Amino acid sequence: MKKVAVVFNGGTISMKVDERIKAAVPSLTGEEIMSMVTGIENYANIESYSFSSKPSPHMTIENMLELSKFIRELVDRDDIDGVVLTHGTDTLEETAYFLDLTIDTEKVIVVTGAMRSSSELGYDGPFNLATSICTAISDDAKGRGVLVCFNGELNSAAEVTKVNSMALNAFKTPNFGPIGIVDNNKVFFYRNTIKHKVYHVESIREDVALIKCVAGMTSDFIDFVIDKGYKGIVIEALGRGNVPPEMVMGIKRVLRKNIPVVVVSRCFEGRVHESYGYEGGGKMLKDLGVFFEESMPGQKARIKLIVALSSEKAIDIKESFKKNINDTNN
């Protein structure tokens, strides 16, 4: 029987309502959660690890690196076939993508959690854990990068984002939909997974800012970020990748300091492209030297820029962002 390491790292899956304050707080141990996944011993041998009991808004980039190193050691072990990680759902897509960018393995790594705490009717933690473990033992799931498993749906960490603050199927892949499903404890894939560069990262920098564009925005936030000494900026631009004209001066100042600027769209679906030639339009930004990350929310483009800037090999940032992640191959 295959062996799966289940790493408990907090989130709603490990929470219970504290009756004094009538709100969910971390309380369950990994063993307590695993005991609710009845019958799983017929599918896999489980080795549990308690990494943390953090709510995911408490996760830092440094914590993501610690997790990455921990999981790298697990997947390097011959006796471990796959790894399942629990995580709070709020920043799950950031950690899952970080792991995807920094762990080079063919073994299956699945990130999961719960949208309802163990005090609520319809607690989804045990089901999500069971389907994640079934995914971790699937030969078909190997070599597809880090997967995110919720509500019986599998999404690639490189593509997924949280789209709903309360629904059980809160994780979706914009533009495409899930890459697979878990049906009757078996995994079925609809399409191939993206291959992308894996970065060797041993220490991390966190000083990459994310700025979301709104109508009438000026360069004030960009100037603040420059003054604070940030080393990279992601701009969640409007539509196809355009910014209000008053932001252009700030972007020019950043680029003059050789600080990379990555542009994504604040739109949920679609791609950025240098379609518009007016002041602040995508064509102007591209000509100034910003990088376009074609279809990714700002919080994930920030993870990618952080990882690229922290890479041990002096990887040219231009190289990392020259193509859409969907197109790049090792």
Ligand code: ASP
């Ligand atoms: N706020 C919680 C967290 O991210 C939500 C969850 O786990 O679903 O830790």
